Amino acid sequence: MRHRIAVVGGGPAGLTFARVLRRHDCPVTVFERDPAPDARPPGGTLDLQERLGQLALEKAGLLAEFEALSRPEGQAMRILDADGTVLRDWLPRPDERANPEIDRGRLRDLLLGTLDVRWGRAVTRVVPGTDEGAVVHFADGRQEAFDLVVGADGAWSRVRPAVSPVTPHYTGVTSVETALDDVDTRHPDLARLIGDGSMAVYGANRALVAQRNSGGHVKVYAQFRAPLDWHTHLDRADAEAVRSALLALFDGWAAPVRELLRRGGTFVHRPLHVLPVSHTWPHVSGVTLLGDAAHLMPPLGAGANLAMLEGAELAESIAAGPDDLDEAVRAFEERMWERAGRWARITTAGLERLVSPDPAAALALFDEVQPS
Numbered sequence: 210m211r212h213r214i215a216v217v218g219g220g221p222a223g224l225t226f227a228r229v230l231r232r233h234d235c236p237v238t239v240f241e242r243d244p245a246p247d248a249r250p251p252g253g254t255l256d257l258q259e260r261l262g263q264l265a266l267e268k269a270g271l272l273a274e275f276e277a278l279s280r281p282e283g284q285a286m287r288i289l290d291a292d293g294t295v296l297r298d299w300l301p302r303p304d305e306r307a308n309p310e311i312d313r314g315r316l317r318d319l320l321l322g323t324l325d326v327r328w329g330r331a332v333t334r335v336v337p338g339t340d341e342g343a344v345v346h347f348a349d350g351r352q353e354a355f356d357l358v359v360g361a362d363g364a365w366s367r368v369r370p371a372v373s374p375v376t377p378h379y380t381g382v383t384s385v386e387t388a389l390d391d392v393d394t395r396h397p398d399l400a401r402l403i404g405d406g407s408m409a410v411y412g413a414n415r416a417l418v419a420q421r422n423s424g425g426h427v428k429v430y431a432q433f434r435a436p437l438d439w440h441t442h443l444d445r446a447d448a449e450a451v452r453s454a455l456l457a458l459f460d461g462w463a464a465p466v467r468e469l470l471r472r473g474g475t476f477v478h479r480p481l482h483v484l485p486v487s488h489t490w491p492h493v494s495g496v497t498l499l500g501d502a503a504h505l506m507p508p509l510g511a512g513a514n515l516a517m518l519e520g521a522e523l524a525e526s527i528a529a530g531p532d533d534l535d536e537a538v539r540a541f542e543e544r545m546w547e548r549a550g551r552w553a554r555i556t557t558a559g560l561e562r563l564v565s566p567d568p569a570a571a572l573a574l575f576d577e578v579q580p581s
């Protein structure tokens with residue numbers, strides 16, 4: 210039996226789901242709000258773990274291509290204190306493949322391949338349980354019915370209200386992102402400071418993280434505890450005003466570290482929101498969620514990994530038990546909730562320690578998780 214299956218969202222969750230379904234010869238329709246794959250900057254770098262994101266790529270038949278595109282050297286991690294003293298300088302072994310980095314844009318292109326995505330199709334809501342099935346409503350006024358609608362539409366999911374009334378809440382930590390280009394030629398001093406992978410500087414209730422992407426591009430994240438409205442006196446479109454505000458927040462930090470903020474281009478404001486740890490819902494026939502739509506958590510290296518593995522596992526569950534779609538989804542949801550709940554607890558505790566009144570807490574966390 211051929212089911213009518215739709216996935217809303219062409220991020221890591223939705224694309225992996227579609228790729229694995231297609232590998233099992235199951236048709237699926239992907240709806241994405243962006244008008245085109247390159248409609249907005251793809252974002253920074255992602256580390257994909259062996260037993261999560263890489264396993265998902267294996268299920269999609271894309272692991273060898275990932276290995277060719279990823280950057281194992283990007284696993285390097287350097288930790289400094291606010292005075293600029295290097296506290297840890299971890300380099301991966303040449304054969305280390307536990308968490309190689311990949312640019313988000315490269316991962317998206319790898320997952321897209323020849324998938325047929327319906328671009329520019331923003332979903333406004335999904336109504337389950339009608340005579341036609343679950344009905345998807347679009348911003349342009351159109352509607353389409355499916356046997357299963359999978360919400361993989363991220364933090365502010367429009368599918369989620371069909372299964373759960375819960376919405377994300379603010380963690381108390383804000384991240385402001387900036388970037389440097391051609392760092393090796395234009396900013397060789399900062400290239401040396403950062404190293405081959407990531408560099409993190411921890412102070413009281415503040416952190417500054419710089420991550421290499423390919424092609425000499427570096428993303429810098431200033432993270433700090435602040436009320437959600439900390440910026441109300443600022444014009445966030447005025448890069449110089451934001452830069453001054455950030456330099457004031459990181460006042461007293463070592464000059465080379467502050468240079469990351471001085472030389473960054475534009476600034477993007479990202480207050481960190483999360484869903485409650487262990488977010489679940491009573492099963493709703495015809496609709497489910499994947500990835501951030503189901504379990505938005507602090508960005509500590511798990512979200513995309515979980516999103517991709519869930520996409521792959523839901524697809525496999527559907528392909529393995531095609532007669533009872535509902536049962537396949539139900540079995541998948543139990544598995545997703547258990548694993549996502551575990552990671553939500555880990556990342557929530559992690560954020561508390563990384564942006565903490567005591568910078569030693571961040572260093573201790575690094576020592577616990579980093580292979581020596």
Ligand SMILES: Cc1cc2nc3c(=O)[nH]c(=O)nc-3n(C[C@H](O)[C@H](O)[C@H](O)COP(=O)(O)OP(=O)(O)OC[C@H]3O[C@@H](n4cnc5c(N)ncnc54)[C@H](O)[C@@H]3O)c2cc1C
Nearest residue numbers: 218220221222242256332363500501508510511512513514
């Ligand atoms: C700074 C930062 C660094 C991170 N680093 C890592 C990392 O190293 N490793 C890791 O595992 N995770 C990381 N994460 C988390 C990771 O980015 C997310 O968990 C992951 O992108 C979730 O994937 P997703 O497919 O569920 O959602 P998303 O990536 O948010 O994709 C959702 C898609 O749905 C589309 N969409 C949204 N609304 C609609 C709509 N109404 N109709 C149609 N389409 C819609 C969006 O345009 C988007 O394409 C990081 C996050 C941040 C912010």
